[in-house]
Amino acid sequence: QVDPKDYTFSGLKDETVGRLPGKVAGQQFIIQDCENCNIYIFDHSATITIDDCVNCQIFLGPVKGSVFFRDCKDCKCIVACQQFRTRDCKKLEVFLCCTTQPIIESSTGMKFGCFQYYYPELALQFKDAGLSIFNNTWSNIHDFTPVSGENNWGLLPENAVVQDYVPLPSSEELKAVRISTDAMRSIIPITRGRRQKSSDESCLAVFFAGDYTTANARKLIDEMTGKGFQLVQTKEVSMKAEDAHRVFQQCASEFIPLLEKGPVVALEFNGDGAVEGCRSTINDVFSGTKVFVSESKASASQDVDNFYNFADMQMGM
Secondary structure: OOOHHHHEEEOOEOOEEEEOOOOOOOOOEEEEOOEOOEEEEOOOEOOEEEEOOEOOEEEEEEEEEEEEEEOOEEEEEEEEEEEEEEEOOEEEEEEEEEOOOOEEEOOEOEEEEEOOOEOOOHHHHHHHOOOOOOOOOOOOOEEOOOOOOOOOEEEOOOOOOHHHHOOOOOOHHHHOOOOEOOHHHOOOOOOOOOOOOOOOOEEEEEEOOOOOHHHHHHHHHHHHHHOOOEEEEEEEEOOOHHHHHHHHHHHHHHHHHHHHHOOEEEEEEEOOOHHHHHHHHHHHHOOOOOEEEOOOHHHHHHHHHHHHHHHHHHOOO
8 A cells, every 4th residue: 555655755844855766666756845955766756746845956766757846946956757847936957857848837047957867776767767868858948938038948057067956965864875976977878958069060870779779879979978079969769661761861771670679779979070980989899780870971960850850750849
């Protein structure tokens, strides 16, 4: 029998509270009327609502459905979810991983950055919540109630450090979680999203489903960012033969048989020389693996547009 009290933080002030891995296990959770608290949910959950909270620091592990902030102000948060919404909020700063387009409504002073966090149980919690670490539209905010001449949201500074916003937990119980906020270890690849690109050259790389798809994608990200290229966006999505023709064009036939194994993982890298850098890295590091890579700078921007236009339609953006 589920006791709602085990899945609620209500009316707390000046406290540090949380739930350890395994303690929420896919239930829904409610956080309400908290002030000046540090709140950590180190587990996956069904949905989470956060109402009437002021000056709180909040970490939410992967949420299968929606996270909804209402009537909150001056909160700093780290959130991973399928859907993200705010209504009647002021001054939220959020490091976000969100599968679908985040929506703000009647909210002002909102700031967003890319989710970055690690603890050993987090990868499995993402799987349990049905979230892909590669589907993150953190910067593609939809303002439901825009005000002419005003901007209700913006992006956090690029060099924002997660634990300056949401500190590591200080309570003995929660210290047991082995957290790293080192960006290099983040379970979610850190993307530039809608930030200004540094170059007019991008490159698309697509990995096909198999035992090592995630590991291969992460390895390429490490290699490319290590060489100074920037990861703009990532996507994991299923493709059909007709999608392959649209995206891979004349190379489609060699990739179509691979699509039946499962979704593809696509990465967009940016920087002068990105295509050459990506092609040589894949030749050096992934010689036995079938990967689609843009042929040339000229075709690359079209590849990126073709793939992400297709993917956004798939995801119902």
